[in-house]
Amino acid sequence: MKRRAFIKNSLLGLAATTAFPSRIFSQSRKADILIRGASVLDGLGNPAFGTDVLVRNGLIMEIGHFKKSVARKVVDARGLYLAPGFIDMHSHSDDDIFLYPHAESKIYQGVTTEVTGNCGYSAAPVRGRDAGARMDSFHEDGITGTWSDVASYRAALKKNGMALNQALLVGQGTLRKSIAGLEDRPLTPTELEEEKAALEQALTQGAAGFSTGLEYTPGTFTPTSELIELARVAARYDRLYATHMRDEEQMLLAAISEALTIGRESGVRVQISHLKANGKANWSKQIDALNMIEQAHADGVRVWIDAYPYTAYSTSLVAFLPAWSREGGNGALRERLQSTETREKILRELDAKVRGDLGGYDLIVISSTGNKAVKDIIGLSMKEIAAREQMAENEALIDLLEKDNFSTGFVGHGMSPENVEMVLAHPLTMIGSDGVTQAPYGPAAKDRPHPRSYGTFARVLGYYCRERKIFDLPTAVKKMTSMPAAQLGLKKRGRIARGMRADLVLFDFDKVTDKATFSDPHQYATGFEYVFVNGRTVVEKGKINKALPGRLLDLNSRGV
Structure with missing residues (x-):
């Protein structure tokens, strides 16, 4: 397929355009919220259009033009854009959400759902040979509650409460460590069956798929054949395989080849996490990396990308040491x-x-x-x-x-600005922060984290869309909404249409700004006036409230 045709077809998105019905509103079904006079971005990449949106019982009830009297609460959205709530395709908030349930750093930039359990690590399940030590570690960090599997982890999150939704990937490193520790060896046939069974149990309990961290232990000790076996399990449930690949520097192209092989052999949906060519010596590999992924996608491999809008990355220093x-x-x-x-x-x-x-x-x-x-x-x-x-x-x-x-x-400051723009603008790319829920108080305030936890989505909109103009606003929103929703299998999120979940963000495009910097990262994004999660207001007139309407999504639920 020629590149121009490929890009045109890809921009049609992961879902078809949804028409908005105009229906006569029944006074007997009074809405909870009327969002009036917004410029609506449907999430599918279509141009914005002016309309009202009614929300009732956590759902988008109607779209059209209505009198103020039809709802208990009216939000004046004139001059603002209304979009589906943003989905952070790559997050690490599995643990931190217990300490920061209001998820301020994410909520203030319009994130209503984040995908956790990335890079081979997940807070659940807690099982096997290291179960006791892991739970003790959580408690030492100030996390309350106890869990063993995805179901009990969901219950612990419900008891704790959280402002946004999460979809959990199960970490392959977490599973492997529970079975074989941090040993550099293939699993025995019995151990491999145990690992596959543990993954399947998590999927039956609503996990969104599994992830790998192949630069970390024990992921780095995992042969490709083991990953293909796990991917086949995920494929049976039509769930996701998200991979922090084996290398993002000199061996980048070989690492991409491995990820594509896993997708090709298993039929699983593949998400290449935080795609980058790291280190100046490797910058020239970026175009070849994208071409490989693009060709595989055209050939039928269900592969997509996520990336964050910064030229720096962040991880653990010990990962630099040889495996x-x-x-x-x-x-x-x-x-x-x-x-x-x-x-x-x-x-x-x-x-x-x-x-x-x-x-x-x-x-x-x-x-x-x-x-x-x-x-x-x-x-x-x-x-x-x-x-x-x-x-x-x-x-x-x-x-x-x-x-x-x-x-x-x-x-680590390792990527070129040109490559960052190239990856972000690619039609297969979604947005993932690779960050965590944080706030400028508590234990996180003592550190100087990467600003991506506070600024990713605001930076995509304000800097790369409004200022750099690498894509238009409908496309930018699509990369944060319908694309990740479709990749995850979230049929009721990521679009503004009648009957969809009311995860919504109302923002002033001219004012959206990422304030967080590398020297002063604990600064909230600005320009986001209202944020709604499951139909409840969590940000009102630019200020967060104490509502905790979020939940850990169950991918087996029809209403997810």
């Missing part, structure tokens, strides 16, 4: 570092990766630490830390990890 050194966990790693010979080997491989693939230690900026004694380094680059400690840069990095019990987080 073989991380086998067995932090205790085993610490022991290996006691051996002079092994330590030197780790230092050499670390240095080759940072200087070769990633562009240098000055691009690695510390964002969080677990040890309060070293928190003064937050905001410093590894180059600055090494100079302060009068150590070689690779040695300073290892020294920091040892002092911080291998829990250090960082922001």
Whole structure:
């Protein structure tokens, strides 16, 4: 298929255009909310049109033109755009939502649903050989409640309450660790069947699919054949396989090839997470990566992409160390570092990766630490830390990890602005923050996280759509609404149409701004006047309230 034809066909979207019926409103069925005079963006990429929207019992009841008297509450939406609530296709809020149930950093930018359990890790299930230690860890972090599977996790979230919806992916790393720990070996046939059965149980309890983190342990120890077996289980339920691929630098194209092979062999829907060509030495690979994905999609592989609108990424610093050194966990790693010979080997491989693939230690900026004694380094680059400690840069990095019990987080500046725009504008790309629910209070306030948790969706609208004009507004909204809804199988979300769930966002396009920066990330986005989740108001006149109408979605439910 020619590129122009491909793009034209892809922009038709994952769902067909829905016509809006004009019906006579019955006074006997008074609405809860009348949103009056909005410019409606339906989520399908169609131009905005002026109309009113009635909400009742959590659903979009009618679309048309109505008198104020038909509803208990009237919202004056003149001069504002009304869109389906945004769906964060890639989030890590499984744990943090217990600590920040109002999800301020996400709600203030119009997110009404986020997909959690990404990159191979999920808060549920809690099972197998590490179940007790995992639950203890949650409680030590201040999380209340106890759960073992997706169903009991859903119950714990319901008891805790949350402002937005979530759809949970089951982490393959979480499943594998519960069976084989952090061992670098293939699973036995019995263990593989146990892993598949655990995934199937989660899917029957409403999980949205499964994810991998193939740069992390134990995902990095997983052969492709094991992933194909799991993907076949997910495909039987028509659920998603989301992958943080094996490499995003020098071996990017090989990693994409593996993801496409899994999709081709299993028939599963594939989501390539936070697609990027990381490190200046690898920037030229971005166009080839997109071409590979585009061709596979045209050939029938059900593959899509998500990305965030920043030239920096963020993860755990220990992930820079060679995979073989991380086998067995932090205790085993610490022991290996006691051996002079092994330590030197780790230092050499670390240095080759940072200087070769990633562009240098000055691009690695510390964002969080677990040890309060070293928190003064937050905001410093590894180059600055090494100079302060009068150590070689690779040695300073290892020294920091040892002092911080291998829990250090960082922001890495590694992508080109041109590539970010290229990926965001691609018709297969949806938007995912790769962030968490946060707020400028509590434990998160002490760190300097990536601004994506606060600004992703506002930045797509304000900077890349309004200022850079890499796509028009209907397309930008489509990437955040109907596209992710269709990929997830959420038939009642992602569009504005009669009978759809009333997850809605009302915003002033001229004022939408991402305030969060790398130096001052704890700043809410602006320009979002109202946000509705399941028909209830959670942001009113630009201010969040204390409503907690969200829930963990059950993908087996017909009304999801």
